[in-house]
Amino acid sequence: MLIASELVVLYVVREGTAISASLLRQARLRAGLSQGELAKRVGKPSVQIGRWETGVVAPSLETLLELLRACDFDLSIDLVRYEPPANDAELVALQRELPVDRLAGMMRRARGEESGS
16 A cells, blocks of 8 residues: 655645645555546545545544545555744845754754753
């Protein structure tokens, strides 16, 4: 079975419809399946597969996993700490840092250290 590590995506509730639609379509096409073939594999109407792929509605997370697995893919989900978006001043300051300094800051934050230590 192929693992969808190439398809690293966060399933965000607010943006879940667009993300799940893209994931589902990409997995189905990579598996070489038509919507009808995927529908038969999971026992759902092909019209429903089309509605999920176009983002008209979003499948539940459990259904999305079932659909991806029917295409021989899996979705890796990890719990990560939420970081609110930075304001414009923070972004400008980060852009002025050298990449190595930005990386060092990310590593310190990942270890739970203060950014200035």
